[in-house]
Amino acid sequence: MVKPFIRNHQYNFIHKQVGLLKHACNTVSDPRVVEAVRDRTQYKILEAFPEATELEKQRLEPSTTLRADGEFRDYLNALEPYMAEFGEVTGKQLNKLFPKIKKLKTPDLTAIDYRYVTYLGWTDIATNKMFLVYHLNGQAVGVEGRFTPANKGVCFLCNRHAEVALFSAITKSKPANASPDYYKAIGNYLCVNSDVCNKNITDVTALERFVQEVMGYREV
Template sequence: MNKPFIRNHQYNRIKKQADLLLHACNTVSDPKVVESLRYSALSKVLEAFPDASELMKQTLGNISTLNTAAEFQQYLRSLEPYLAEFEKVTEKQLQKLFPKNKKLKVPELDAIDYRYVTYVGWTDIATNKLFIVYRLNGQLVGVEGKYTPANKKGICFLCNRHEEVALFSAITKTRPASASPDYYKAIGNYMCVNSDACNKNIMEVSALEKFIHDVVG
């Protein structure tokens, strides 16, 4: 059996393609169109795994043979043993990532199902801060910033879905060599207030990794 190789954002992409293909199977009468959509779904799934082995491709490729809702559900369940968990984090690790927050309030870490996590995120209403923890190049990285609720739905820059968002603004840790002592630069983006919803929607990590790189350098 393969070792776990499917990250949360990749699993979300697979689910999205499965939903689209199931809808086509139920609503499209032209078999040629359905066959084209099967090929498209398979291609988009495999695109998320450029380094997949032949056995991995075979496991993922079963999506192109499915027809009924029960078959799609079974396909997704069959992939669960291959989900690669986000490495569990401890309160001590979080305190080390955010040392300036002496009274850091952390989420209920034991309640997190790390199979379905791309990043660990939470808000602290008392300080009006939002925290993100992500594993970049094998290292845990933490980003904190102010958040200003938009009080309406908008497009999250991480998951590209229409959700309740807030303006998340983080101060970069990098500075030009000629910068004055009081120099600072903030980077802001609208993102999901609810990180659980964001983790269920996110299908790629390029925007997340660019944002973290721009902040921490």
């Protein structure tokens, strides 16, 4: 039995690669070119799962046979049962992650399909705050910061052009012998709508680096 092993960003990556293959199948007449795209698609997908077991690889391998439009859709649908959920969180847990916020505004947690979540993000317009929750090394961590609307721009997490805001968080890391009032803000342009971002994010490298830097888990 194969347990869920595909994280949301990995599923998005597969979706993107399969989309490129589908486009080649529908627009390229040279079968050699199509097969080259097919081989690259399979390679890129498996490369995204370096620790996959043989059974998990078998679940991913049908992409080598896809040709008709319906087959691409069926392949992606067949992967959904193997999507690993973002660890479900409760309102009480969120309050513990942000203890300094007395009246924390949280999203409707009951309306979230956690299979399609890489990070939990939301804004509180009243306080001009943006919040982000991510599971790092198996533990939920929370990052809060101020946001400044910036209209359209490129999100540093999903690399898509969307409505973004400048998300500025104060790092908990301090140099040795720093003065008591020392602080350093780390700012990045982030999608205002985290649902949109979660649908497009294909890599968590930038997200994990950002969380580590803010939480003081590494040198900055």
